[in-house]
Amino acid sequence: MKARKAVLLALNLALTVAVTAPAFAQGGPPPSEPVAAPAEPGAIALYGDKTPGSAASEQWIKFMGRDLAVRNVTRPTITPVLPDPAKATGAAVVVAPGGAFMMLAMDHEGWNVARALADRGIAAFVLKYRLNPTPKDDGEAGKFMGAALQSELGHPMTGELLGKSSAPADGKAAVAWVRAHATQYGIDPARVGMIGFSAGAMTTRRVGLDADTPSRPAFLGYIYGPQDAEPVPADAPPMFDAIALDDSLFPSKGFPIAQAYLAAKRPVEIHGYQRGDHGFGLGVPGTTTTLLIDQFTAWLSMQGFLTRKDSK
Template sequence: MRLLFTFIVLSSIHLAHGQNYLLPLWKDQVPNQQKTKEVESRDTTDAVRIAYVQNPTIEVYLPGKSQATGQAVVICPGGGYSILAYDKEGTDIAKLLNGQGIAGIVLKYRLPKSQSNIVPHQSALMDAQQAMKLVRANADKWNIDPDKVGVIGFSAGGHLASTLGTHFDDESRPDFMALIYPVISMDTEITHMGSRKNLIGETPTEELVRLYSNELQVQVNTPPTFILHMMDDQVVPVENSLRFYEALRKADVPTEMHLYPAGGHGFGLAIGRGHLASWTDRLIEWLQHLD
C-alpha cells in the first residue's frame, strides 16, 4: 500500500510540472534521405551522445499549464556535426526552461556525416525548419504562443541555430535565438574545423563556405539574438561570436552578448562552475524581457 501511495504521489508531482512528448519530425518520408544499412547509435556511458540519426524527432517538455508563459524554445544540441550532446545541451536545457514556464523542445537532428543523407549539408537545416513549423502547428495544444517560438543552440548546434535564424521562410523564422559558444563562420581563420569538414566537406566551394558563414547572412529581419561565449574558448574561437555580433549591430538587430573571461567550451549548464553558472540567469532575464 505504501509503495502504491508513493507511486500516486510521484505521478501527481510529474503531472503538476507538465508533460513530455516524443514526436517524429516528419510524418511520412524523411526528405533528403536514402536507404542505407546505417543505424542510429546512442552512447550513455557518462552522458547521452547520439550519432547517425536516421529518424529525426522532437522531444517536447511542457511546463504545467498554470505556469506556462507561452514561450517555446527549440533546442539544438552541439557535437561538431558528428554527434549530439543530447542531455548536456538538450534535455537538461529543456528542464531548466520548464522551471521558468517555458516549453523546451529538444531537436534530434540528422548529422551530415551520415551516409543516409543525399545532400549532406542540407538535412540538419531541413530538420530545424521543420521543428519550428511543427511547434507552431501544435501551439494551441501545447499552450504556446506561435509568435513566441525561438531557438537555442550550443557549439555546432549554435551554428545550426544561427543558420535557422539567417536562412528561413515565413513559417520557419524563429522569433528569437540564443547562441551559446556557437560556431558561426566557415572562415578557416576562426571556424571549428571539425564542424566545417563534417558539414560542407574537405574541399567545399566558395559558394558553400559563404552560404554557411552566417555572419555574412545577417539581414534586418534576423531575429533578436542572445550570445554567450568564453574569451578563452580554445575549441570555437570567440571571434565567431564577435563577428556575428558586429553583423547584427550593423543590421540594427536587437542583440545582447555576454563574454566571460574564462570557462572554456562545452560546459552546458556549468553547474558547480562558480559565477559561470549564472549564465542561465542572464538567458532567462533576456527571455523574460523580449517584446
Template sequence: MKKLLLTVTLGACSHLLLAQQVISVYAVTIPDSKPSDVKESTVTEANGGIRISNVIQPTLTVYKPAKEKANGTAVIVCPGGGYARLAFDHEGLDVAKRLTEMGVTAFVLKYRLPNDQSQPDKSIAPLLDAQQAIRLVRQRATEFGVNPARVGIMGFSAGGHLASTAGTHFAKPVGQDPTNTSVRPDFLVLLYPVISLTDSLMHAGSRTNLLGNTPTADQIRLYSNDQQVSAQTPPTFLVHAADDKTVKVQNSLRFYEACVRRGVPAEMHLYPKGGHGFGMNNQTTKDSWVDRMQNWFDANGWLVK
C-alpha cells in the same frame, strides 16, 4: 545509503518523468533521405552523458511546464557535437527542464547529422530538420499550448551553428511546405556557437562534417552565418568563454557585430574562462548565464502569459 541510492535513481529518471512525449519531425516522408545501412547509436557515458550519432529519424522531445507556469513561449533546443554526434543531455534534456521552470515549453531537437550514406545532400539535412521543427511547433501551437509568434531556437556549439543558420536562412527555406508556415524563429539563443566556416575561425570538424573536405568559397560564405545577418534576423542572445580553444570566441563576436550593424537587438555575455561545452554551468564563475537569459526573456516580454 538506501536513501542516497533512491535519490540517484529518481534523478536518473527525471528526464523520463518530465518529457511528455517524443514526436517525429516529419509526418510521413523524410526529405533529403535515401536508403542506407546507417543505424542510429545512443551511448550513455559513465557520467550519465547521453551521446547520439547517425540520426535517421529526427524527433522532438517535448517538455511542458506546469499549467500554472506556462506562458506560451516555446524554445527548440539544438544540442552540439560537431555535426558528428549530439550531446543530448547537458545541451538538450537538462536545458529543457530548466526552461520549463521559466514557464517555457521546450522541444529538444534530435536532428540528422550530415551523412553521405543516408542523405543525397548532407549540407542541408540538419537545416531541413530545424526548419520543419519550427513549422511543426507553429502548426500545432494550440495542442502544445504555445503562441506561434513566440517560437525561438537555441543551440550549443555546432547546434549553435544550426540555430544561427535557421535564424539567417529563413527567407529561402531549404524544404518545401505547401502551408507556407514561416520558418523564421522569433529569437535566437546561441551558446559558444560555431558561426564562421572561414579558414581562420572555423571549427574544422563541424565544417568538414557539414560541407566535406573541399567546400567551395560560395559554400563557406553561405554557411558563415555572420555574413548572412540581415535586418530581419531575430533578436539574439549570445554566450561564450574567451578561453574557448575549440570554437574561438570571435565566432560570437562576429555575429554580435553583424547584428549591431544591421540594427538587430543583441545581448552578449562573455566570460574570461570556461572553455568549451560547459552547458548550463560554467564552473569558473558564480554568475549564471541562464539567469541572464531569463532576464532577457523577461525584458522582451516572453515570460508574460
C-alpha cells in the same frame, strides 16, 4: 602527436562526450561506454509519416556514466518538455544540442536544457536532428571525427560538416512543427524561438538568418557558436549570444556576428564568460557560465517574449 591530441581534445569538448580513441589513453578524459538506446518517451517523428530514416541506425553512448549522446541519427524527432501549467508563459523554444554534426549531446545540451527552461515556464522541444554519418566502431569513429573537425578548424560556418548536414532543414521543420501545434501545447505561435549549442548553435543561426526561411524563429539563443560575421537581414530575430572567452574550439575573435547585428540595427545581447571553455552546457561549477539559463530567461523577459497576451 601533441597537435593530434589537441584536436581530439577539442573534439571531446565539442561533443561534450569522450570518444574512445587511442589518443585519450594517456591522462585524457575517461572513455565513453556504448549503451542501449533510451526509451525517449514523448518523442515525435518530425515529418510525421514522411519522416525518413530509422532509429535502428543510431549508436548511443554514455559519458562518465551520466550523459547520453548519440551518433548516426537518420530519423529526426522532436520531444516536448512542458512547464507546469501554473507557471507556463506561453513561450516556446526548440532546443538543438551540439556535437560537430556527427554526434548529439542529448542529455548535456538537450534534455537537461529543456528541463531547465520548462522549470522557468518555457515550453521546450528537444530536436534530435539528422547527422553526418560516422563509422560504426567507436574507436574508428573517434579518429574519423577528429580528422573531420581538424579540417574545418578556423572556418566552421563555411565547412563541409555544416554544408552537408540536414540539421538546418530539420531545424526549420521543428520551428514550423511547434507553431503548427501551438494550440495543443498552449503556446503563442508568435513566441516560438530556438536555442542551440555549438553545432546546434550553428544550426540555429542558419534557421534564423537564412533568407529562404519561411518561418524564422521569434528569437535565437546562440550558445558557444563561431563568432564569425555574416550579413544580417533587416528582419533577423533578436539574438542572445554567449560564449566562453577561453573557448578552445572556437578561439576568441571578438564578437563579429554581434557587430553585424548592430550594423543591421537588430537586437543582440552578448555574454563573454571569462572561463568555461567549449561545451559548458548549463554551466561549469565555479564559473559564471552557471548563470546562462537565468540570463537567457531574463533577456527573453526584457524582449517581451515571456509576457502572456492575457497579462495586464
